[in-house]
Amino acid sequence: MTSDTPAQPPSRRRKKTWSPGRLLRKGLMGIAERVDFIALLKRINRSAPGRPWLDLFQSKAPLEGPRQEEIIERAVELTLAQLDAQGDHADPREVRAHAEAISCRYDPEAHLEAAAAICTVMSHLFEQADPRQPFVSADQRELAHLDLLQQYRRQGLGVVFLCNHSSHVDEFIADVVFQSRFLGLPLFAAGTNMMAIKSLAKLLLNGAYTVQRRGAGKAYLATLYNYCRALSDTGQHQGIFLEAWHGGARSRDGSLRYPRRLVTLRGALDVEGDVVVQPVAISYAAVPEDLSLAARQGGMCWLRGLGLLRSLAYSLLHPKSGLWRSARGLYGRAYCTLPRPRLLSELRELHAQDDAGGLSLDEFTALTAIKDIARAKKVMASQLVARGLMRARRARRAPSSGQEGQPAPRPGLVDAVAQELEGLKEYHQATFGQAPDLEDLINERPLKEVVADGLATLRRRAVLKSLGKDDLGLPRVRSEAGLAYYATHGDRRLYSPQAKENLVVVGAGDWGFALAHLVGSRILEEKRYLNASLTLFDPRPEVAADMGINRNPPGRFEDHRLPKNVFVTSDPPSAFKKATEVVLAAPPEQFAAQVRTLLEESQQGLNLMVATNAFEPLGGKLCFQVARDLAQELGRQDVAVYVLGGPLFCEDLVKPRQAAGVLAGPAENLAQLADLFQWPPISVTTSPDPVGVQLAWILAQVYSLWGGYLMRLGRILGAAQVGHYMALASAEAIALATALGGQAQTFSAASPAWTASFAALGLSGPVQELGRKLGKESRKAKDLPALAKKLCQQEAEAGRKVRAHQELRLAFAAARQKGLDLPILNEAHATLWGPGARAGNDGSV
Known part of the structure; x- marks a missing residue:
């Protein structure tokens, strides 16, 4: 701790706890410090299992390795040129010191011994179809594109290997595949923490360069950037763990992540010539450190x-x-798949043709690679069984739906696994245009044997208990987090960068687009949201696919694009499984269904912000009430429901123009959530009254519509009568709001939720204009309600969806249900819906 860092108060200090894993780790580090790892490698290689590997590599010696001095010289040259071009003075000695600190420490003899020993150890710890062809299937389909990669290498091109990251042994598995097929030794980035054991660091630095993850200065970052650039520029090889976990960490929940921008990748691709981009997909039946990642269970x-x-x-x-x-x-079976390599020149052409949101070349390259990894990553029996077990548990816990009082069928585990397998095939075919790559066990053995194998793996990894069944008649789960971890490993959807900051906007109409545009722009501007992601969900596959490609909706916003950090999907699990904040902009007619879907799919607590400010047509409840009640019905005590209301219009959010909204709900997290929408000139205030804020916007539309009608008829003339009408309307709004559970102060003169909304809608805009049109046509119209419906339909066809007429009917129904007699609302309803119209509890007439 530095001298200017205050110490924590005694009550806040974390006590050091000594777990078996911590003691084991400390003991192992002490032993490791005294080990001569080069001597250990030689001993392994001269044993019976190691001798064939040593003979193989000695027959090809010297092995291809990094040209250390050439890389350093080129990195220094490029760094000094870059800093000079930027007008920054740099001491060449400082830059060289940085380059030498970053660089590998290549030793040809250590390379040969390490290659043989790692192949020996890794092919022993994992089951192999052929011990001399490790980490591939019997038919070697994982290497279908190897000839193309070797062809590029013979041309002297450098290779950038882009890998998913599940385990500390990822690099060693990849190296076994690369070394056993003589593909050269790519350099991987390693944090300085990996070099804590000096004797081991000497070995690791043969195939790694060192990265200072924190406190790096400008000159250091420039040197790191140009070190990776020099590797590509000199035709050498490097490996980069691509996923978006912070600091290059391993996947903690088994998910594939949208890649984040990496200094190393940007440098590797900043070359004038060509370089090969080779995705690498690594799959495990059992991840060695599974529960230490998923459940913090130690080493x-x-x-x-x-x-x-x-x-x-x-x-x-x-x-x-x-x-x-x-x-x-x-550790069971593991596989390393090399999808088709791509030249950087090919990716440049695709990037130039791509209109999807203005991604930079490195972002486009990373996203292309992670999609290739998702397509190619093998599905393992343990993953499939974990998914099937979770499905079976959900199905057996669901309420009975049997006929004639009989209980519903209880799906067996094998049936649930079969359903998961079918769903996986359908998803791969729809998403990637091909079948998933299932490990040979799944393809060749009966499903019962696949299930037995998967259960055995999960028991061995302490995810399931060894004996017995639970009260559902299914295998007993020992670690819920571990089960979810392996189930997610079998999921080929791409998730957002950090599970704690997954934002979702529901609805790809104009309002949903505007909200996604605002929030996406907002989180791009602030460092605090550096690792946040934003997904725009729409249940219509064709709409989501079109917006994902074109990045804009048809109509009035066709000249505006979604920010580049917004991902579009129609797949509910992709959108909601890890969601933490959801903004609901779904149409009222679809609102309840969308809320139910997201609550059933989400697997963690979330903040639900209702931006659909309307009555739900079928039930006649406010959309806020629908969301709140569904959360209670489904037992989701971890869901907090808010309302985003006030005079916010689509055009204001997209352009943007000055506007002020209101976020209402529980005090906890209220200010933090409101900050998501604070993007000048847009501002958001807070309120504790979600019912009042939502109803204020609805009734502002209703009374503005009727006010425009009365003005056109001459029944409201002059400022005094306008003020009198607003006062009477406010009194009726307070009566209905308090009857529905809202607060009277939300409708005070100082309230932006009511006064600003009423003024914004009543002074101008499509609602007031519709009222005036109705007033103008009323004297000659034989059927005013029919005319009102016709004009509303014309407005909708023109792209201006005015709901005031429909909300009038539903507000009248809500008032009648509460036994309220509201004169203005009664007259408006009788006039614009007909004197005989009676709205029932469901809003029907």
């Missing part, structure tokens, strides 16, 4: 599956190699 999970009795037996029979023998196939 002991690395040893799960060894089996105490088995290890003791082997040790007694083979004192020197007992532990090695018991670790055979410890």
